[in-house]
C-alpha cells in the first residue's frame with residue numbers, strides 16, 4: 529500500500545499513475561524493495577522532477593493536507609556519493625550526530641563536522657574528521673551536508689543564519705536534514721537551500737542511540753528524489769532501511785506520527801509499572817509477561833528494567849520526546865484530528881520536564897507518573913483527614 533501511494537504521488541498525472549500501478553503485482557514488502565520500486569516508478573514517469581505539477585499543487589490546496597512543495601527539477605546533476613571520493617558534512621554532534629558521523633567515517637567517507645559547542649567535535653577529529661568553524665564552511669567544503677539538530681528553532685537557525693548552511697550551498701550540492709521537525713520547518717529550510725541552487729532532502733530517523741551506533745536507523749525521507757538517490761550510500765552506512773515518501777513534509781509528518789505513538793506507549797507502560805508496584809506485583813514479572821504476549825515491544829524490553837530501577841541514562845532525551853508530542857498535537861490540530869491520548873501523554877512529559885528531567889531519557893516520564901500518583905495520594909489523604 530505504501531509503495532502504491534508513493535508511486536502515485538511520484539507520477540505526474542493520475543493517468544500515468546494508473547498505468548504504472550497496472551504493471552505492478554503485489555510482492556513481498558521489505559523496505560529496500562519499496563525503495564527500488566519507488567525509484568522504478570520515477571523512471572517510468574518521464575515528467576517527474578521536470579516542473580511543478582498542477583495535480584500535486586491541487587492536492588496541496590485541499591483542506592486537511594499539508595502544503596506540499598511540488599516535485600521539481602534539480603538545478604544541477606548530483607553525483608552519487610562514494611567512499612574515498614565524496615566529502616560529506618555533518619552538523620549537530622549530539623547523541624545521534626556523533627554515532628552517525630562515526631558510521632560515515634567507518635564507511636570511508638571524508639567528513640567535515642561542526643557543532644555549536646565545539647568540544648563535542650574533539651573525538652571525531654581524533655578519528656579523522658575535519659572540524660569547520662561555521663555551518664557555512666561545512667556546506668562549502670562538502671558535496672552533501674547532513675544535520676541532526678534538536679528542534680525546529682535550531683534547524684531554522686543553522687540553515688538561515690548569515691554563516692549558515694544556505695550561505696554555503698551551490699548547484700550540485702545537497703542538504704539532508706535528519707532532525708525531527710515539523711513539515712513547515714522542513715519546507716522553509718528546503719526553500720532557503722533551493723534559493724542557493726542546492727537540493728534538499730528531509731530524512732528524520734526512527735531508531736535511537738543504539739541503532740545509530742549500530743548503523744540500523746530507519747530513514748523517513750522526502751524532498752528531492754535525485755538527492756535521495758545521490759546519498760543512498762551514506763544513508764545505507766547509517767541505516768538499515770530508507771523510505772522515500774514524496775514532497776518534503778511527508779517525512780516530517782511520518783516521523784511525528786511514529787513518535788506520537790511511541791510517546792503514548794511509553795506513558796501507558798510507565799502507568800502499568802506504577803500500578804503493578806502499588807498492588808504488590810514485581811515489575812520485572814510485568815516486563816516478562818508483556819514481553820511474551822501480543823503487546824510485546826522491543827522498547828518495553830529495553831527500557832523496562834531500567835525504569836523499574838528508576839535509572840534513566842539518556843538515549844532519547846525526554847525534552848525531544850515532549851517536543852515531538854507537541855509538534856504531533858499541533859499537526860492534529862491543524863488537520864482536525866483529535867488526539868486525546870497523545871494530549872494526556874504530553875501532559876506527563878511536560879510534568880517530567882518541570883521536574884528537571886528534560887535531559888534524562890524519555891522513559892523518565894515514569895517519574896511524572898509516580899509523582900502524580902504521590903500527589904494524588906497526598907490529596908486523598910488530606911481530604912480524608914478533613
Ligand SMILES: NC(=O)C1=CN([C@@H]2O[C@H](COP(=O)(O)OP(=O)(O)OC[C@H]3O[C@@H](n4cnc5c(N)ncnc54)[C@H](OP(=O)(O)O)[C@@H]3O)[C@@H](O)[C@H]2O)C=CC1
Pocket residue numbers: 619620621622623624625643644645646648676677678679681682685686706707708709733734735736737843844845848849
Ligand atoms: N536520541 C534519539 O534517540 C533520537 C533523536 N532524534 C532526534 O534527533 C535530533 C537530535 O537528537 P539528539 O542527538 O538525541 O539530541 P542532542 O540533544 O544530543 O543533540 C542536539 C544537537 O543539536 C544542537 N543544537 C541545539 N540547538 C542548537 C542551535 N540553536 N544551534 C546549533 N546547534 C544546536 C546541539 O548542539 P550543542 O551540543 O552545542 O548543544 C546538539 O549538537 C532531535 O531532533 C531528536 O528529536 C531522532 C531519533 C532518535
Ligand SMILES: O=CC(=O)O
Pocket residue numbers: 708733734735736787844
Ligand atoms: O525519535 C526517537 C526514536 O527512538 O526514534
